[in-house]
Amino acid sequence: xxxxxxxxxxPALIGGAVAGVxxxxxxxxxxxxxxxxxxxxxxxxxLAKDSPVSLTSGDGAIVGALAGISAAVVxxxxxxxxxxxxxxxxxxxxxxxxxxADEMPSGWENWLDRTGGGFSIAMFLMGLFISAAVFAAxxxxxxxxxxxxxxKKKAQGADIAP
Amino acid sequence: xxxxxxxxxxxxxLMIWLLVVLGGFLWNAALFAAPLLRHEEPxxxxxxxxxxxxxxxxxxxxxxxxxxxxxxxCGRCLGIYLGFSAGTILYPFLRRFSRPLLPATSIFVLxxxxxxxxxxxxxxxxxxxxxxxxxxAGLIWGSVLPFYLxxxxxxxxxxxxxxxxxxxxxxxx
Numbered sequence: 001x002x003x004x005x006x007x008x009x010x011p012a013l014i015g016g017a018v019a020g021v022x023x024x025x026x027x028x029x030x031x032x033x034x035x036x037x038x039x040x041x042x043x044x045x046x047l048a049k050d051s052p053v054s055l056t057s058g059d060g061a062i063v064g065a066l067a068g069i070s071a072a073v074v075x076x077x078x079x080x081x082x083x084x085x086x087x088x089x090x091x092x093x094x095x096x097x098x099x100x101a102d103e104m105p106s107g108w109e110n111w112l113d114r115t116g117g118g119f120s121i122a123m124f125l126m127g128l129f130i131s132a133a134v135f136a137a138x139x140x141x142x143x144x145x146x147x148x149x150x151x152k153k154k155a156q157g158a159d160i161a162p
Numbered sequence: 163x164x165x166x167x168x169x170x171x172x173x174x175x176l177m178i179w180l181l182v183v184l185g186g187f188l189w190n191a192a193l194f195a196a197p198l199l200r201h202e203e204p205x206x207x208x209x210x211x212x213x214x215x216x217x218x219x220x221x222x223x224x225x226x227x228x229x230x231x232x233x234x235x236c237g238r239c240l241g242i243y244l245g246f247s248a249g250t251i252l253y254p255f256l257r258r259f260s261r262p263l264l265p266a267t268s269i270f271v272l273x274x275x276x277x278x279x280x281x282x283x284x285x286x287x288x289x290x291x292x293x294x295x296x297x298x299a300g301l302i303w304g305s306v307l308p309f310y311l312x313x314x315x316x317x318x319x320x321x322x323x324x325x326x327x328x329x330x331x332x333x334x335x
Contacts, residue, residue, distance in 0.1 A: 023216070033217040033239065034281065057264060057310070058317025075216065131216045138217065141307060144314035148264045 006050040008043075008063040015043025015063075016070020016139070023071065024078040036135050037142035039071055040064035044146025055151030057144045064143015068135035075135075076128045175259040178315045179250070182308060186247040193240065197231030210234055224293060237293035238277070241300020242307075249305035253312060262313035265306055277303040 019039020044060045196210040211220065211234055218235040225232035226240060233240060257263065276299040283289045291299075 033242075036217070056317045056321075057314040058319075058321045061314035061318050062321075072216075127216075130213050134213070134217055140314065141311050144264075144310040145270065145307075147314075148270070148310065149267060 006047065008047060008059075008066060011043040011046035011050075012063050012066035013070050014046055015039040015041075015067035016072075017074050018042060019067065019135075019139075020071035020074025021078055024075045033138050036068055036071055036138040037145070040067045040139040040142025041146035041149070043067035043139075044143045045150045048147065048150040051151075052153075054153045055147040057147050057151075060143035060145070060147025060151060061140040062143070064146065065136045065140040067143065068137070068139020069132050071139065072128060072131035072135040075131060076124060079127075080124075172259040174319055175262055175312065175316055178312055178319065179253060179259065182312055182315070183247075183250050186243070186250050186308075190243055190247055193234045193243065194228065196234040197228040200231050224296070226293065226297075236296070238281075238296040238300045241297040241302075242277075242304035243300075244297075245301035245304025246307050248301070250308040250312075252305070253308055257309065257312075262316045263309075264313050265309045270306060273303050273306045 016039055019035045019042075022039075023035040040063075043063045043066070044055065047059065047063050048055050192210050193214070196207050196214075199207040199210070214220065214234040218239045220232065220234065221236060222232040224236040224238075226237055227233070235243070280291050280296060280299045284291055
């Protein structure tokens with residue numbers, strides 16, 4: 001039984017923090033979902049580095065999903081001080097959407113004005129929930145990739161196709 | 163020590179594959195639903211755009227459009243997600259449902275080269291790829307991802323179910 005593997009929490013937090021910070025910076029988030037997958041790969045690498053036994057793809061999926069959730073939390077928290085800048089980005093998005101949409105929700109400009117001056121707990125939690133779900137899925141995938149790349153130890157067989 | 167319950171193995175892989183097929187279909191359907199619903203359901207459309215905003219910059223100039231409205235993700239992301247679904251459909255023909263195996267590292271590296279080079283070149287300002295090239299690079303990379311996800315989900319299922327974990331040849335309990 002592989003019960004000597006190190007704790008997954010630290011690698012997940014580190015990988016998630018890196019991914020969350022990089023994906024929340026406006027000029028760097030142009031790499032889309034690749035930051036989250038990259039952070040999960042990093043988490044798998046860190047886990048494999050301290051593990052005396054080979055990692056399974058299941059281990060990678062779990063640590064990657066945890067990294068994705070961590071990234072969502074970090075991304076949301078980092079976004080708080082960047083709220084003003086983010087509102088400007090959202091306004092730009094909504095204005096662009098209004099160019100394409102025949103019908104926009106009534107009063108959307110006022111909604112932006114109302115929320116642009118402050119922080120909304122409800123919006124924060126909703127965004128966090130959605131981000132956590134999406135990032136967890138992407139993170140699991142990245143973790144599996146990381147486990148396949150870095151998780152094998154010498155003198156142990158691998159379930160890798162020749 | 164009990165032998166692996168191989169009779170249940172293919173059924174588990176099949177179930178996971180079906181879930182991944184369904185998930186990929188719904189994910190891709192949402193991408194196209196955002197612009198298609200802007201007339202009938204503007205709130206739903208706006209919600210879908212917002213849901214994908216954490217994972218994509220959604221720049222219209224880098225996105226394909228339907229009826230003049232951009233899809234919920236850019237061309238590169240669209241390629242990844244469509245490629246993922248294509249790879250999922252191909253999975254049974256290449257792997258069957260007997261035993262999930264991870265792709266060789268060389269395959270992943272080869273599949274990652276186009277998107278890696280394209281992304282790096284654009285990010286560093288060396289060139290600006292046309293949207294078709296971004297889509298193609300995403301398609302290639304996305305097509306290998308299901309082979310990782312399905313294997314990983316199978317392993318997670320084994321771990322959580324306390325079932326026998328796939329052992330490597332020669333490894334003893």
